[in-house]
Amino acid sequence: MAKTENVYIYKLYERFWHWTQAFLIFFLALTGFEVHGSFTFFGFENAVDLHNKAAWAFIILTVFTIFWHFTTGEWKQYMPTTENLRLQAEYYVFGIFRNAPHPTRKTVLSKLNPLQRLVYLSLKILVFPVMIASGLAYMFYRYPSQGEIKELGVSSLEAVAYAHTIGAYVLMAFVIVHLYLITTGHTLTSNLKAMVTGWEELETEEGTIPESKTAKEPVGEKLEKPGADPKFKPDNYNI
Amino acid sequence: MKNTVTFILSVVVPLIIITVVLRDASQENKLLAELREEYSQPHIPSVDHSKHEALQRDFDNPHEITATCISCHTERGEELLNSFHFTWEREDYIEGRGVTYLGKKNLLNNFCTGIFSNEATCNRCHAGFGWEDMDFDFSNQYNVDCLVCHDNTGTYEKLRGGAGYPEPGQDFQTIVQNVGRPTKTNCGYCHFHGGGGNNVKHGDLEEALLTASRKVDVHMGVDGGNMDCVDCHTATNHVMKGRYYGVSSSNTRRATCEQCHTATPHLDQMLNTHVSKIACQTCHIPEYAKVNATKMYWDWSTAGDLQDGKAFELFDSQGNPIYQSIKGDAAWQTNVVPEYMWFNGTADHFLLSDKVDTTEAFLRINTLFGSADDPESRIIPSKVHRGRQPYDPVYMSILQAKLWDREEGKGALWLDLDWERALEEGMKYLDRPYSGQWDFVDTEMYLPVNHMVSPASEALTCADCHTRNNSRMQFVEGAYIPGKTTHAAIDTMGVMLIILSLLGVATHAIIRYFSYKKMNNTSKA
Numbered sequence: 001m002a003k004t005e006n007v008y009i010y011k012l013y014e015r016f017w018h019w020t021q022a023f024l025i026f027f028l029a030l031t032g033f034e035v036h037g038s039f040t041f042f043g044f045e046n047a048v049d050l051h052n053k054a055a056w057a058f059i060i061l062t063v064f065t066i067f068w069h070f071t072t073g074e075w076k077q078y079m080p081t082t083e084n085l086r087l088q089a090e091y092y093v094f095g096i097f098r099n100a101p102h103p104t105r106k107t108v109l110s111k112l113n114p115l116q117r118l119v120y121l122s123l124k125i126l127v128f129p130v131m132i133a134s135g136l137a138y139m140f141y142r143y144p145s146q147g148e149i150k151e152l153g154v155s156s157l158e159a160v161a162y163a164h165t166i167g168a169y170v171l172m173a174f175v176i177v178h179l180y181l182i183t184t185g186h187t188l189t190s191n192l193k194a195m196v197t198g199w200e201e202l203e204t205e206e207g208t209i210p211e212s213k214t215a216k217e218p219v220g221e222k223l224e225k226p227g228a229d230p231k232f233k234p235d236n237y238n239i
Numbered sequence: 240m241k242n243t244v245t246f247i248l249s250v251v252v253p254l255i256i257i258t259v260v261l262r263d264a265s266q267e268n269k270l271l272a273e274l275r276e277e278y279s280q281p282h283i284p285s286v287d288h289s290k291h292e293a294l295q296r297d298f299d300n301p302h303e304i305t306a307t308c309i310s311c312h313t314e315r316g317e318e319l320l321n322s323f324h325f326t327w328e329r330e331d332y333i334e335g336r337g338v339t340y341l342g343k344k345n346l347l348n349n350f351c352t353g354i355f356s357n358e359a360t361c362n363r364c365h366a367g368f369g370w371e372d373m374d375f376d377f378s379n380q381y382n383v384d385c386l387v388c389h390d391n392t393g394t395y396e397k398l399r400g401g402a403g404y405p406e407p408g409q410d411f412q413t414i415v416q417n418v419g420r421p422t423k424t425n426c427g428y429c430h431f432h433g434g435g436g437n438n439v440k441h442g443d444l445e446e447a448l449l450t451a452s453r454k455v456d457v458h459m460g461v462d463g464g465n466m467d468c469v470d471c472h473t474a475t476n477h478v479m480k481g482r483y484y485g486v487s488s489s490n491t492r493r494a495t496c497e498q499c500h501t502a503t504p505h506l507d508q509m510l511n512t513h514v515s516k517i518a519c520q521t522c523h524i525p526e527y528a529k530v531n532a533t534k535m536y537w538d539w540s541t542a543g544d545l546q547d548g549k550a551f552e553l554f555d556s557q558g559n560p561i562y563q564s565i566k567g568d569a570a571w572q573t574n575v576v577p578e579y580m581w582f583n584g585t586a587d588h589f590l591l592s593d594k595v596d597t598t599e600a601f602l603r604i605n606t607l608f609g610s611a612d613d614p615e616s617r618i619i620p621s622k623v624h625r626g627r628q629p630y631d632p633v634y635m636s637i638l639q640a641k642l643w644d645r646e647e648g649k650g651a652l653w654l655d656l657d658w659e660r661a662l663e664e665g666m667k668y669l670d671r672p673y674s675g676q677w678d679f680v681d682t683e684m685y686l687p688v689n690h691m692v693s694p695a696s697e698a699l700t701c702a703d704c705h706t707r708n709n710s711r712m713q714f715v716e717g718a719y720i721p722g723k724t725t726h727a728a729i730d731t732m733g734v735m736l737i738i739l740s741l742l743g744v745a746t747h748a749i750i751r752y753f754s755y756k757k758m759n760n761t762s763k764a
Contacts, residue, residue, distance in 0.1 A: 037705070147503055
């Protein structure tokens, strides 16, 4: 039987970012698919207005979060790795049904398993940029300036809109799978609890405690000011 | 705690500020207030014509009246000779045809078809005297009719079948002493009655505009702007701004909304950005023929039927003639929702010399050019008048029938009800080849709707177009319209992706549930 311990995984900003982003993505999907014509809820005019406002909130949040990623070095969490990639996939396909242990141990320095790294990285460098770029083009392909309507060189709103729509479907699929995978932590709710409180109950095995002691110690609050904790050296992380 | 405060200050507060800044400001539209003030000023004429010595007399010859006008307004006569109200044709350039000289003088329309051999009645609306056949002298300035446009008494009448001459016996002395800037009544005398009756042709120009409320027409409504036609259709040297694409072809000298309202008239920038692809009229004229019905369909092929050996008429519940022996079948409509199409301000026309193409679904009396990828094009509302007109199935040309004459027995369809003779006489007058055979072809004519602008509160709203159900833009091609346009493949694949994700997680969850249950049972056992 695997032992567990409580580890402080998600820092305050991280959790604020995650939940704000979660809300915004949900809200953007609701308003966005209404603009797309899939259903009527707010009414088209309100849906457009709310979608645009939520989009600005999302962009601002993204800017702040990029800043946070670089100042804290957290961006390294998303560097893809092939190590354990296969094991992780096998875990979800086979091991999970046999109550096998997670193949990747979560630590504060490596909180993402190889599959998560891959998926979140593609969100960050592919899906979000496409959504933000196509969204901005959508907003500004025509704009009023000095008493007339000027145009950005967007020749076809169609292409922009289709890219944005495809991105939206991909994000919806991600959200569905992501919501389900919340339940695949040590217990059904341990992942959820972690993202709410920052503290996660993690499986551990005797003798395989990560070498870095930081994982055992609650360091989160200190780490919010980048560089405040001398022990936090993102370059040292390993899997 | 301190950190929480810092986060709120650094993240939440900026978000709130941005949201507040982005909120639509409910400010007053200052430009609109200025326009209201400017156009509510009454026109004060610089001259009281009743004080002119030259006008202290009666007239029995209309040419003499014109000569008297010209005796003071010395250059206006020559000027009028070049005005479209007098020439009924103008120089245009049409893509594919080159330079053309077209107008009411030589074009067909989808209503009473054309003036040839019918001049004496059609040309009652000519701003001149005596155009009753091809010999009319367009170079004589004394043939100009000043009064039809400038009579401010509202009593001047032109004679039916009088080739533009006034009804005799009018009080011309009073009329000439009360000339001035054209009023709605002057313009409406002809422009409200195109097609042979009130509102028959345009649908957005009719007698009701003399007395209507601003709900019918925000500009002309008596409780609205109470504006005159010439407030927008301004003129320099008698050349008016404004195009009617039943006869015009060029994107020049148009009367536009923008000339007063600017290219960005809305306080909401989202609406302003629409202006580059959507004409103002599209949203602001949600329907036309708001008071009296307009003629939407005219089937000439059924003309000539008799009841008990006599010509007869049938009427709809509103009193509009839906069948007349002299004109055929008709359909009328009020509160008509326009049809929408791309238009770049240039048009083509079906000429008498053009070949009828019966492989087409219908013949276009006029063609409005424009498309989604043409930067000059915008989506406009249009009345589409459909009909059936006679053509020559041998020469494949459109036919002009003689419709009118002063007396029976001369081949006029409206008197003799004989198609064979009417077409023969019409084509003989035109001196164009005619095989003697005729058939009827379906026709369409496009009349862009520009008047009967509703108050802003009744303009279309977003969802009138941005919807998948009965969008006003449902037949407009080539534009991506959010909320309306869908890409079947993207949506199908997107929905499939979502369904597969749901199925995937559901299957996974079920297998997990049963394998855990099994494991628990095993461990209990």
